Amino acid sequence: MHDARDAEDSRLLDAHDHAKLLATYYPVILERCRVRLRDPDAWEVAHAVVDRLLRELSRGKRYPVPFRVVVHKVIDWKIKEHFAGGSGETLPEEWDAPGPDAYAEFEERFDLGRLFARLPERDGEVMRLRYLDLLEPAEVAALLGISANAVHQALWRGHQALRESAGG
Amino acid sequence: MADGVSRLFDEYAVAWRRGERPDARAYMERAGSGRAELAELIDAFLSRALVPAPDEETVALVEAWAAGEPPLLALRVRRGLRREAVVEALLAALGLASGKRAKVARYYHELESGLLDPAGVSRSVFEALGETLRARAADLQSWRPRPPEAVAAAFLRAAEPAAAKPAAPAPAQPKEEWDEIDELFRGARPA
Numbered sequence: 199m200h201d202a203r204d205a206e207d208s209r210l211l212d213a214h215d216h217a218k219l220l221a222t223y224y225p226v227i228l229e230r231c232r233v234r235l236r237d238p239d240a241w242e243v244a245h246a247v248v249d250r251l252l253r254e255l256s257r258g259k260r261y262p263v264p265f266r267v268v269v270h271k272v273i274d275w276k277i278k279e280h281f282a283g284g285s286g287e288t289l290p291e292e293w294d295a296p297g298p299d300a301y302a303e304f305e306e307r308f309d310l311g312r313l314f315a316r317l318p319e320r321d322g323e324v325m326r327l328r329y330l331d332l333l334e335p336a337e338v339a340a341l342l343g344i345s346a347n348a349v350h351q352a353l354w355r356g357h358q359a360l361r362e363s364a365g366g
Numbered sequence: 367m368a369d370g371v372s373r374l375f376d377e378y379a380v381a382w383r384r385g386e387r388p389d390a391r392a393y394m395e396r397a398g399s400g401r402a403e404l405a406e407l408i409d410a411f412l413s414r415a416l417v418p419a420p421d422e423e424t425v426a427l428v429e430a431w432a433a434g435e436p437p438l439l440a441l442r443v444r445r446g447l448r449r450e451a452v453v454e455a456l457l458a459a460l461g462l463a464s465g466k467r468a469k470v471a472r473y474y475h476e477l478e479s480g481l482l483d484p485a486g487v488s489r490s491v492f493e494a495l496g497e498t499l500r501a502r503a504a505d506l507q508s509w510r511p512r513p514p515e516a517v518a519a520a521f522l523r524a525a526e527p528a529a530a531k532p533a534a535p536a537p538a539q540p541k542e543e544w545d546e547i548d549e550l551f552r553g554a555r556p557a
Contacts, residue, residue: 203416217429221420224428225387226412228508233390233409238485241508245431249512252432270413310414329379329415354372357407361367364410 199311199330200266207265216255220248223269230270234277247276267308307363317359320344324352367407371400375407382411385418389504423501427509437509438478441499449474452498459494466547473551480511486553 210219227247231240250272261268311330314322320342327338328349339349374393381388390408397404423441430440442452453471456462462470476482484492484507496503544555 200416206419217432218420218425220432221425221428222417224420224424226415226417228505229390230409230412233394233405233412237507238483241484241510244508245510245512248428248431266417273413308414310411310416313414328376329383332380332383353376354367354369357372357375358367360410361403361407364406 200264200309203266204264211255211260211265214255216252219255219265220251223251223266224248227269227273230273231277235280239280243276243280247272250276270308313360313363314356317356321352321355321359324349325356328353367403368400371397371403371407374400374404375411378408379411379415382415387502424505427505431509431512434512434514436478436480436511438495438499438506441501441506442478445499447498449478452495455498456491456494459497460490460550462547466545469545469547473547477551482551484508484510486551488550488553491550 207219207222210216210222224244228240228244231244231247234240235243247269251269311326314325314330316322317325323342324338327333327341328335333341335346335349335353339346342349374397378388378390378393390405393408394401394404423444426440426444427437430437442449449471453467453474456470456474457464457467473482477484477487487507489503489507492503492507495501495506499506549555
């Protein structure tokens with residue numbers, strides 16, 4: 199589901215348009231930090247994430263995984279670093295190792311569509327229609343020929359699975 | 367997981383996917399005792415969800431920040447507004463007397479130049495600035511100038527001329543009585 203985004207990110211990387219690339223992710227960086235931390239810590243960590251990415255991009259670093267995966271991993275590391283009170287945690291060395299299959303695990307953790315595909319078929323279909331196609335619950339019920347309550351229950355189970363996947 | 371948390375998440379996730387930039391903190395406040403559950407859910411969602419293309423203002427703010435320029439100043443310049451116009455708008459929006467203009471101007475200068483910690487500035491100030499600068503108050507609140515050492519270590523479109531340079535610090539002012547302007551820009555009166 200991220201193919202178009204990944205292609206655009208690759209184009210921006212090739213064009214060295216780092217501002218547009220980072221501006222794409224700034225809202226989600228800030229929002230994830232706000233969810234995990236109180237202000238003003240959230241702002242500081244968000245800017246530490248952007249600063250880290252900008253430094254790496256400026257040095258010409260290229261990544262073996264889509265840029266969005268790098269962004270979310272750096273957010274995770276910076277938040278962890280904040281709570282640990284440490285400084286200067288670096289990206290794991292293995293990120294530079296060859297072999298694209300080695301990164302399937304990372305990608306799996308950062309794709310809503312893949313998570314929905316792992317759910318029981320009906321629940322995954324309801325989640326996909328609601329959050330990828332943006333249908334109203336009544337529309338989902340009509341399309342799948344199920345009751346509104348069944349949609350509600352499928353969404354609840356999907357939310358539970360999403361939350362449990364967070365530690366993934 | 368509580369039913370209310372599930373409903374709040376649904377509302378948030380759909381708004382995010384529609385590109386409405388919902389504020390997670392508002393939803394977490396509404397969640398009450400389910401705040402931690404909702405936070406986990408939103409975080410898991412955001413780390414997997416599609417991100418929309420950025421608007422021009424966000425790109426301009428990132429460019430300014432990366433170059434070491436105060437983002438608030440860059441946004442004002444981009445809007446073609448003089449600082450005096452922003453100060454007038456603040457006085458009007460916050461219902462302040464014109465006699466407070468000089469003090470508001472001094473605080474705004476400090477905020478714009480990165481000399482004032484935005485953490486102490488009232489949300490109502492950022493909401494008024496958001497109206498004036500046609501930007502999201504929550505975004506304005508989050509931006510502050512990039513530390514000079516970070517700027518020196520990186521480059522971003524280094525060949526391009528800077529849009530705006532940070533202003534020099536305002537001269538020191540004589541000691542004044544603490545008033546509502548101080549509260550708006552610095553928070554509660556110090557003990």
